[in-house]
Amino acid sequence: xxxxxxxxxxxxxxxxxxxxxxxxVLNMERFGQVTTTVCRVNEMKGAPLAWYVAFAxxxxxxxxxxxxxxxxxxxxxxxxxxxxxxxxxxDITNFVFWVGIGHAGTLISAILxxxxxxxxxxxxxxxxxxxxxxxxxxxxxxxxxxxxxxxAYWLFPIPNQMEMWPQFRxxxxxxxxxxxxxxxxxxxxxxxxxxxxxxxxxxxxKGRIQQIGYGLFxxxxxxxxxxxxRYERAYLILAALSTPLVLSVHSVVSFDFATSQLPGWHTxxxxxxxxxxxIFSGFAMVVTLAVPAREMFGLxxxxxxxxxxxxxxIILVTGTMVGYAYSMEFFIAWYSGxxxxxxAFLNRAFGQYWWAYLLMVSxxxxxxxxxxxxxxxxxxxxxxxxxxxxNIGMWFERYVIIVSSLANDFLPSSWDKYVxxxxxxGTMLGAFGLFFTLFLLFCRFLPMIAMAEVKAIxxxxxxxxxxxxxxxxxxxDGH
Numbered sequence: 001x002x003x004x005x006x007x008x009x010x011x012x013x014x015x016x017x018x019x020x021x022x023x024x025v026l027n028m029e030r031f032g033q034v035t036t037t038v039c040r041v042n043e044m045k046g047a048p049l050a051w052y053v054a055f056a057x058x059x060x061x062x063x064x065x066x067x068x069x070x071x072x073x074x075x076x077x078x079x080x081x082x083x084x085x086x087x088x089x090x091d092i093t094n095f096v097f098w099v100g101i102g103h104a105g106t107l108i109s110a111i112l113x114x115x116x117x118x119x120x121x122x123x124x125x126x127x128x129x130x131x132x133x134x135x136x137x138x139x140x141x142x143x144x145x146x147x148x149x150x151x152a153y154w155l156f157p158i159p160n161q162m163e164m165w166p167q168f169r170x171x172x173x174x175x176x177x178x179x180x181x182x183x184x185x186x187x188x189x190x191x192x193x194x195x196x197x198x199x200x201x202x203x204x205x206k207g208r209i210q211q212i213g214y215g216l217f218x219x220x221x222x223x224x225x226x227x228x229x230r231y232e233r234a235y236l237i238l239a240a241l242s243t244p245l246v247l248s249v250h251s252v253v254s255f256d257f258a259t260s261q262l263p264g265w266h267t268x269x270x271x272x273x274x275x276x277x278x279i280f281s282g283f284a285m286v287v288t289l290a291v292p293a294r295e296m297f298g299l300x301x302x303x304x305x306x307x308x309x310x311x312x313x314i315i316l317v318t319g320t321m322v323g324y325a326y327s328m329e330f331f332i333a334w335y336s337g338x339x340x341x342x343x344a345f346l347n348r349a350f351g352q353y354w355w356a357y358l359l360m361v362s363x364x365x366x367x368x369x370x371x372x373x374x375x376x377x378x379x380x381x382x383x384x385x386x387x388x389x390x391n392i393g394m395w396f397e398r399y400v401i402i403v404s405s406l407a408n409d410f411l412p413s414s415w416d417k418y419v420x421x422x423x424x425x426g427t428m429l430g431a432f433g434l435f436f437t438l439f440l441l442f443c444r445f446l447p448m449i450a451m452a453e454v455k456a457i458x459x460x461x462x463x464x465x466x467x468x469x470x471x472x473x474x475x476x477d478g479h
Contacts, residue, residue, distance in 0.1 A: 024119055024457055026301040031455045034302070038197075038449045039204055041297045047444055050296050058436035065430020068423050069144060077147050079423040086406045086418040090428055091145035092256075093398045097281070098138035098431065099179060099253055100274070100394065103246055104282025105131030106186055109193070110242035113235075119310050121453040122303045126293065126442070127286050128190040133438040134285075135183045137431045142175060144427075171255040178252035182245045189238040195221050195231065197447040250278040257401065263344035264405035267332065273325040280318035280364070281394035283311050287387040291380055293443060302449050305378050312377040315390065319368030322397075326365065344405060352417055353404045356396050363393020 028034055047055075072079055082089055105127035112120040143152045155176050157166055166173045199221035202214035221227055251271035258270040287308060294303040333345040348357050367389050370376045377383065408415050442448070 022304065022306045024122060024304060024306060025454060026304055028301060028458065029460060031458070031460060034449075034451055034454050034458070035200060035204075037299065037302065038447050038451050038454075039201060041299075041443065041448060042201060042445060043204065048296050050292070051440060051444065054292075054436065055440045058433050058440060061430050061433020062437050063430075063433075064426050065433055068426040068430055069140075072144060072423060072427070073149055077145070079421060081419050081421045081424055083416045083418065085409055085414050086403060086416060088145075088402050088406060089418050090399075090420055090424040091141050093395065093402055094428055094431055095138050095141035095145075096253055096274075096398045096402075097395050098134045098141075098435075099250060100278035100281045100398075101285050102131040102134035102138065102182070102186070102282065103250060103275075103278040104286050105129070105134075106182075106189070106242045106246050107279055107282065108286070109189060110239040111246065113239045114243060118457045119307055121450060121457055122307045123286060123290060123311070124453070125190075125193065125450040126289060126439075126448045128186065128193065129442045129446075130282075130285060130289060130439065131186050132183070132190060133435050133442075135179060135186065136438065137435050139179060139183070140431065140434075142172070171252070171259050174252045174255060178249045182249040185238065185241050185245055189235075189242050191217075192231070192235055192238055193450055193453075194446065195219055196223070196452045197450065199223065200451060201447065246279075247275055250274045257405075262405055262409060263338070263340040264348065264401070266341075267329065269325060269328060269332070273322070273329075276318050276321040276325065277364075277394060277397060280315060280322055280368075281391060283314050283318065284387040284390035284394070287311050287315070287383055288391060289439065291384040291387075293448065297443065297448065299449065302454060308380075308383060309374075309377050312371045312383055315387070316368050316371040319364060319371075319390070323361075323365035326361065340410060344408070347408050348400060348404045351404065351408060353400060353407070356400050356404070360393055360396045360400050363389045364397060367393070 025034070028037070080089065080091070105124075108120050108127045109124045112124075142155070143149055146152055146155075154164065155166060155173065157168075166176075195218060198214050199218040202211060202218050205211045205214055251274065254270035254274035257265035258267060260266055290303055290308065290311075294300050330345050333341040336342075348354075367386055370382075370386060376386070403418050407418055
């Protein structure tokens with residue numbers, strides 16, 4: 001590898017020839033440069049102005065969520081626009097949407113780690129954090145949609161004197177086990193990866209409070225050979241446990257619909273269809289978060305265009321899968337010869353919710369096809385806008401599946417139209433406030449980038465150069 005002049009700055013360029021890939025870390029030859037770049041975000045006395053603006057907006061939406069939830073509890077679910085037969089609407093739409101958002105983090109961290117994909121290292125930490133926060137948002141909605149929220153603990157098989165047990169054949173109970181298991185394993189996986197970097201922040205901290213705080217959660221990490229051996233073993237085990245959960249948790253969520261007899265829901269395509277859609281929306285949210293984060297905190301040399309380009313390719317692939325699933329739903333409805341099934345899908349496209357279906361197809365099928373063009377895949381403004389469009393489309397996908405199927409079921413005499421109230425809309429917006437508040441706090445006080453893993457893919461981490469040179473922890477300069 002030829003050396004460059006001292007002041008030469010490498011510009012991120014993804015127009016490389018086949019077989020000649022752009023570097024994953026730019027303008028950094030020493031481990032200490034990575035440590036300084038990442039830790040600077042947490043060590044600065046004040047955050048960038050854009051962070052304060054975003055945090056104030058998110059905190060306002062979080063306050064709206066708190067008000068709407070309290071109003072719901074004290075008044076009842078009648079404040080939502082639910083009717084008979086539309087007993088599920090924004091509540092379960094938001095639940096399925098947020099569970100889906102939580103898929104990309106574990107996919108990036110676990111599956112790409114098992115396949116030894118080095119490009120995951122720049123984005124896996126905040127993608128994992130995004131998973132945790134999305135599942136927290138998702139867990140809110142099953143709790144409040146039961147009506148009497150003070151009885152939400154009945155969902156869990158807790159021993160009690162009344163010998164009242166949940167219905168274990170209910171898909172809603174399957175959700176409890178699937179989502180809680182996914183959250184627990186994802187949290188452990190995220191925290192395990194944080195430990196070496198928390199030790200770096202502990203060693204660099206100047207204030208006593210920071211030293212105690214980071215030191216407490218660093219679990220006595222000293223970067224010894226024994227520590228690294230056990231860390232890597234635990235990380236591998238958790239990655240192996242997380243991988244099947246990526247496929248299982250949204251499959252179980254899809255069983256809420258697929259095990260019913262309702263036209264439009266009773267179909268075997270739902271598990272793979274939901275998983276592909278979850279990965280699709282999850283990666284779009286990672287792009288939505290990565291683009292402003294790398295700009296706001298000066299991380300362009302670590303979260304490079306190559307990372308964003310690869311994620312956009314995955315959005316293209318999974319978006320095509322989702323489009324195929326849409327077409328297969330129509331084909332099976334026609335091929336089955338079931339008149340109720342045929343009506344359900346024709347009604348989705350041409351009935352009273354035609355506008356939502358058109359928006360869903362436009363955002364989820366047509367828009368991602370723009371990523372076939374490299375100029376669009378590597379354009380920061382365009383990919384950011386398209387990722388927002390995908391997230392909007394995936395929310396409307398869940399809305400179309402839930403509301404249109406319930407509003408027009410078997411008996412025309414029971415048909416009705418669902419119209420959301422201000423509480424529905426406020427709760428939905430408030431959930432985004434909760435998500436972005438947690439994410440912005442994470443960016444401010446915890447390392448956004450997995451420093452140990454980024455160092456492991458740098459040229460300086462050549463295993464012949466010295467034992468554990470790739471980790472570089474335990475000192476003020478990170479090595």
